[in-house]
Amino acid sequence: MDNKPKYQVVKEKIISDIKVKDLKYNDPIRSELDMMDLFKVSRHTIRRAIADLVNEGWLYRQQGKGTFVDNPEGLKNGTGKSVGVITTYINDYIFPEIISGIEHRISEEGYSMLLGNTNNDIAKERQILTNMMNSKLSGLIVEPTKSVFPNHNKDLYDQLLAKGIPVLFIHACYGNIQTSFIIEDDIKAGYIATKYLIDQGHKFICGIFKQDDMQGHGRYEGYLKALREADLPIDDFRIVWYTTETKKLVLEQFKNISLEKLKEQGTGYVIYNDQIANSFIQKMTEGGVSIPEDLSVVSFDNASIAKNGPVQLTTIAHPKRELGVEAASSLIKLMSKEVTMIKKKFEPELIIRNSVSKLVE
């Protein structure tokens, strides 16, 4: 005997009927009374079956009129698989590349991409997370907002993980959440950048770092490591920290400082990223200081402006589009439960261009 419940059998018969008769949107199906006779079950059972199908998006009912086909595919609104992607910015810098990489891979697998950007604002991150969680998410890729701080939205991330929705962090991860991540080796990157300046004969090396994300701290750590290894001086006055909020203000400080005073402080600069490096160079140029003739600069990310800006920047590259593709591929593995945890670091690579000059004594 068939151990299927009767309402299940009725459901299947109704669906097969829709397909056999090739019924379209708004076409009527048989009445409940008809089906009672036809399937020899009670009205209750028929209604139970129809209720399910309404819920699944196959049918809709109208009192006094009848029951009609809604979506002949049985696809309910909200049935589509989608993956959330949250980054700090969309339009700036290296993010378009990363996002494009994710979209490319994710759409290959039939997912749509839900995209939100936080502008590096914790409240916005919470708002986007809340919005997205009300959608049917299959997985989530997050570039953390202000990753040095313990995450304010831990409750939401925990809720996602509790529901079995995998979360993958890129670029950095919050200290207080245990999840998968794909990051670059920022410490090594900072080390390589600084080491290159040292190898080019620079003895006094300044640093400009971002205070409120993990990359800034990692690159700073690598910078310290290289200086310590070479027995070069590490001094607070050579290190400038900025945050999302104080960026402009901090850069303004570099206006109208005499070349002598600058050279006293240091001849080489390790700068948090290509964007800041470009702004720094612009400020210097305005003050009559030339890069790389007067000061040398190494920055990070190998963004397009590193190649196309006023000065061709020597910079530490890490994957952008590939990072996106890799993140998407990893998330797909996590969603398929093939693996439960992914921790991956990309190796940084030095790209030598024209923002560093060799010092000879």
Add this chain to the structure above:
Amino acid sequence: MDNKPKYQVVKEKIISDIKVKDLKYNDPIRSELDMMDLFKVSRHTIRRAIADLVNEGWLYRQQGKGTFVDNPEGLKNGTGKSVGVITTYINDYIFPEIISGIEHRISEEGYSMLLGNTNNDIAKERQILTNMMNSKLSGLIVEPTKSVFPNHNKDLYDQLLAKGIPVLFIHACYGNIQTSFIIEDDIKAGYIATKYLIDQGHKFICGIFKQDDMQGHGRYEGYLKALREADLPIDDFRIVWYTTETKKLVLEQFKNISLEKLKEQGTGYVIYNDQIANSFIQKMTEGGVSIPEDLSVVSFDNASIAKNGPVQLTTIAHPKRELGVEAASSLIKLMSKEVTMIKKKFEPELIIRNSVSKLVE
């Protein structure tokens, strides 16, 4: 008397109970038998109420165990409002700006953004549309793929419109679909660009245009209009057409042509966009031809590369982030049924930089 159905009353009592007792995920609620006594209704009515609440995402049931709180907010997966955005590219050029503008405005209203890119491929457009339509879309913004051709996905767009989901095209719109759009006045843009070269004394003006989208055709039309008005020669050999697929090939043609021959053809170039203009200039530079000394160039879009590239491009600006914000605002109006149709054109603006030289006789 209260005319609400009893099951509705029971539903509300259960919900208020969850809120009053501040019940969380996995907390049990009263059993069906308990509630029969408590609310003085039949078991059927209780079950009907619970079935509804399960469906809405408030509760889940487990046979033999009980009924438990699922989401204390009552939000079902797929309840979140989202807006689809389909563009040809995400990472290139002016699109990050536009997308960012849309995201900004849309998230203010509590929507999430579903993003897909077609790489100017009709099949990919169809795939993305299908994916998105299975999600719960409140509205859709589309930058058309190959907009000169009649749209291959008309059936899907029609289906969306039939379901009352507004569709807004940006940049261009398909000829065979009647929907809202926000575009720039491409004909005027082409006219202004060409007119500027004429005003600077150029008599023989070449054009490089994109064949497979409406913008290319519009700009070409404006180019013709300006030449005709000034009684200047219009010749096929001065006009180069390319498509997404033949872009590289066509640009390759400009390699190694002697300056004399080039000048014979024309001294001014109207070029489809800043990106192509930049590639063109690069090819010229490789061949020893200088811009603007030897040849003058006017292009379109005022992308960031127009300002930051090797040659500062004189270009026709149109709004980018503002276009995104405006598109989002318009879609919000369409979704609220405040209006049913929006047709808007942005005025182009000439940005004079350094890629055109004045010819004196």
Add this chain to the structure above:
DNA sequence: AATTATTTGTGCGTATGTATC
């Protein structure tokens, strides 16, 4: 314009099956 038949919606009672503790 009122009536009637049809169709879905609400609601109760009862019985039996099955999973969990």
Add this chain to the structure above:
DNA sequence: AGATACATACGCACAAATAAT
């Protein structure tokens, strides 16, 4: 093994919306 909880299933009655007469 027994109590408890939800699941399936039948039957009945009346209400409300719709369409046709």
